[in-house]
Amino acid sequence: MYEIEIKRLDDQGRGIGFIENKITFIKNALPGEIVVCKITKETKKYNLGEVLEYKKKSKKRIEAKCPYFSVCGGCTLEHLEYQDALEFKKEKVKRILENEHIHYPEIQVIENKNPYFYRNKLSLKIMNGAIGFFEENSHTLIPIEQCFLARPCLNEAINVIKTFSLTNGEIILRCNTNDEILISIKTKDLFAIKEADFGHVKIVGIVLNDKCIYGMPYFYERIHHLLFKISYDAFFQINPYIANCLFEEIEKNIDPSNMVLDLYSGVGVLGLVASKKSKKVISIEIIKNAVIDNIENCKLNKCSNLYPVLGDAKTTLPKIKESFDTILVDPPRKGLDKNSLQLLLQSKAKKIIYISCDPFTLARDLKELQSVYEIKKFMLFDMFSYTYHVESLCVLKLK
Numbered sequence: 001m002y003e004i005e006i007k008r009l010d011d012q013g014r015g016i017g018f019i020e021n022k023i024t025f026i027k028n029a030l031p032g033e034i035v036v037c038k039i040t041k042e043t044k045k046y047n048l049g050e051v052l053e054y055k056k057k058s059k060k061r062i063e064a065k066c067p068y069f070s071v072c073g074g075c076t077l078e079h080l081e082y083q084d085a086l087e088f089k090k091e092k093v094k095r096i097l098e099n100e101h102i103h104y105p106e107i108q109v110i111e112n113k114n115p116y117f118y119r120n121k122l123s124l125k126i127m128n129g130a131i132g133f134f135e136e137n138s139h140t141l142i143p144i145e146q147c148f149l150a151r152p153c154l155n156e157a158i159n160v161i162k163t164f165s166l167t168n169g170e171i172i173l174r175c176n177t178n179d180e181i182l183i184s185i186k187t188k189d190l191f192a193i194k195e196a197d198f199g200h201v202k203i204v205g206i207v208l209n210d211k212c213i214y215g216m217p218y219f220y221e222r223i224h225h226l227l228f229k230i231s232y233d234a235f236f237q238i239n240p241y242i243a244n245c246l247f248e249e250i251e252k253n254i255d256p257s258n259m260v261l262d263l264y265s266g267v268g269v270l271g272l273v274a275s276k277k278s279k280k281v282i283s284i285e286i287i288k289n290a291v292i293d294n295i296e297n298c299k300l301n302k303c304s305n306l307y308p309v310l311g312d313a314k315t316t317l318p319k320i321k322e323s324f325d326t327i328l329v330d331p332p333r334k335g336l337d338k339n340s341l342q343l344l345l346q347s348k349a350k351k352i353i354y355i356s357c358d359p360f361t362l363a364r365d366l367k368e369l370q371s372v373y374e375i376k377k378f379m380l381f382d383m384f385s386y387t388y389h390v391e392s393l394c395v396l397k398l399k
């Protein structure tokens, strides 16, 4: 057992202290706190620790609402007031940008209206009949009754899943703002829907091992005056309120009559938002169902100037011969691939709007892009409240 003082938070919101000069990461510990802890893992470079007793508590500490807090690894900032959690994220992003010598303007933060019960997607594990989350960095299942980040209808759907009596597998629950739910199940268990009686829970589809066995393998969502069809395996922003704020900002930053590229387009949401003001939009996406949804979404929204292309950004972008005034990029966490980054640098597009869910890869890419582009706007959207994840939007202008 060791008594240590927490010096600061790391990028995942863990407290940092030192045991015999070795950096020690401790969950649920805040700067200024003095804690008695035990070491749960020891490596050459660092320790992981667990608090046994708080000798001195931070004035910023609040009681976490979620009973699984600090166990499941989801809402890692729930022991902070919302404003303090936002401040943590802002400082984290600043530190990451500064480490890469990025020149950035004042960072604007867009708050989540409801920082609890906002997620429209819940990924659950099933082990030996129990439903829950894996404990952080382990395969130990913590059975849960509800998740404080998920929309209430998804928490109600957990009771529906219980009636499926699955023993092992994975379940993804997704919903729209009308509380209509799509369930995807991956399991080796024998499973069939015998009686589709889900009570008042509105299940619109069930997909078992990529096959639709009930209803539809997709659902619809209406955000920002647009209607989107979203297949079970297509990406969609997980926080509808913040997604709407993000779409509004993107629309504001599209100049009229531009040629626009929407790279990593999913079901085409950003392209559709941009299309209203643009001459033409080309979108590129690797998931087939998402591209099919994008084509359907153009019809649903009476959009005739958006052209969805199926393919890997890396190999598809070089084949596109058009030149673009504005390029929207919203890559997965790993950021831009090297080919696409080079093409962006050579594109001479007047504007790049980079949306990122990983500040580390964003900073890595901005470091390259700032040789040709200047960052005019930097915004954080609190898409993932009470977690350490951040969504950034940068507007870059050709120098």
Ligand SMILES: C[S@@+](CC[C@H](N)C(=O)[O-])C[C@H]1O[C@@H](n2cnc3c(N)ncnc32)[C@H](O)[C@@H]1O
Pocket (backbone or CB within 6 Å): 234, 235, 236, 237, 263, 264, 265, 266, 267, 268, 269, 270, 284, 285, 286, 287, 290, 311, 312, 313, 314, 330, 331, 332, 357
């Ligand atoms: C963060 S999501 C953004 C989707 C969309 N912009 C939106 O707001 O809904 C990233 C998207 O990139 C797609 N993707 C991942 N790797 C890709 C690649 N190599 N080429 C093209 N698309 C890719 C994913 O399938 C996903 O739809």
